[in-house]
Amino acid sequence: MFIKQLYTGCLSEAAYYIESQGKAAIIDPLRDIDAYIELAKERGATITYIFETHFHADFVSGHLDLAKATGAPIIYGPDTETVFPIYKAKDGEEFQLGDIKLEVLHTPGHTLESSCYLVKDQQDKPYAIFTGDTLFVGDVGRPDLSSGNLNEEQLASLLYDSLQNKIIPLPGDTLVYPAHGPGSSCGKNMGPETFSSIADEKKTNYALQPQTREEFIKAVTEGLVTPPQYFPINAKINKEGYESLDAVLEAGLRPLTISELKKWITESEVIVLDTRESMLFTEGFVPGSINIGLDGRFAEWAGSLLPFDKPIVLVTETGNEKESVVRLARVGFSTMKGFLAGGFEHWKKAAEPIDLIINVEAEELAVDLPFDPRLLVIDVRRETEFADGHIRGALNIPVTELTDPGTMANIEDTHNVYVHCAGGYRSIIASSMLKRQGIHNLRNITGGWKSISEQPNIEIVKENSVLN
Secondary structure, three states, X not given: OEXXXXXXXXXXXXXXXXXXXXXXXXXXXXXOOHHHHHHHHHOOOEEEEEEOOOOOOOOOEOHHHHHHHHXXXXXXXXXXOOOOOOEEOXXXXXXXXXXXXXXXXXXXOOOOOOEEEEEXXXXXXXXXXEEEOOEEOOEEOOOOOOEOOEOHHHHHHHHHXXXXXXXXXXXXXXEEEEOEOOOOOOOOOOOOOOOEEXXXXXXXXXXXXXXXXXXXXXXXXXXXXXXXXOHHHHHHHHHHOOOOHHHHHHHHOOEEOHHHXXXXXXXXXXXXXXXXXXXXXXXXXXXXXXXXXXXXXXXXHHXXXXXXXXXXXXXXXXXXXHHHHHHHHOOOOOXXXXXXXXXXXXXHHOOOXXXXXXXXXXXXXXXXXXXXXXXXXXXXXXXXXXXXOEEOOOEEOOHHHHHOHHHHHHOOOOOEEEEEOOOOHHHHHHHHHHHHOOXXXXXXXXXXXXXXXXXXXXXXXXXHHHHO
């Protein structure tokens, strides 16, 4: 038996390759499937099954393209309805893979169709369980992503039964391989590791402790933040199907001349997306561009901030064109129309108009704060981050709220705007969005909150009502 976790850090997503006697199965593949096909080829194996744990909300699965490339069936658990062909397994049904078996355990709660896959070794003993979003390290899947006509309390009640009846009784040495690790928005309290064991989870996971149904429902539904806007879009795509990645790449990797880019800008509601590293972007960019750097959680922020129905043209570092398109496609974007050939340097050398973002140190903010009545600090961190400590008088506008032009109502042309987040990545995104909306008298505070909080002359306050 051979098991390999293929972890994609920018999405906190884990797909799995399982192999026995030359037969392989893939669990929860990403949309770009080359890694799975190459691994099987290197090992001289044939991919014979594609298992899906549920309709993923945070990424577009590669199930359709992988099935087309390999001929392997797509397998879901009970209560699954799609518009493309699948094999709908029964609860308890087993699939032979070489000399091991994978048993379907229907575990509704995160979604109605959620299922886990239990690997049994040659002696028919449980060896590992692939839990999807049912069970994470230190957490369980959120029950508020809408499934059928059930509310989050009803789904949480189903999740309680799934854990009590299907997960907790497993042998303690059974390995736990979840679909996500720390940083994912599919849970609220994930631990730092990407795998565990049943015994360890029963010791440390709050959701697996002895408790009543009511206590469990309260524990898993409290403290849930609003899911990203692209979650229902991705779940719908995974249920209904999508255009092949090859077709998306063909359109997205079309080189554009400067005149073609300018035509897109003037003749349509195009999004010019600059995927360069954030600090490099501040030194110069095509006016009106939005920066979401590949050096951060690029796909998640793109899915949370950009419209899915508008054309996107890219400005990238040379060589990062394909990565930009693939990572956008992973979260359901298919409207990429090409990239600026030669990148921003070509635009700059052609003497085209450029814009930039002024970066300042926290020390400069500390000097200006007491003496500039027009100074406005915009803190783009989440509400809970803001509540845990912020500059007195700062305006909290989380990055995700900048998509609503109404959030600009409190910002006047006469303000001297200073923007910051925790470390700098989000504040550059925010600054580019503010500039796109016509707010140009702004500065980005490098080092973000970490640097600000170290300044002795800046007054820091908390919002205890939010924290409690």
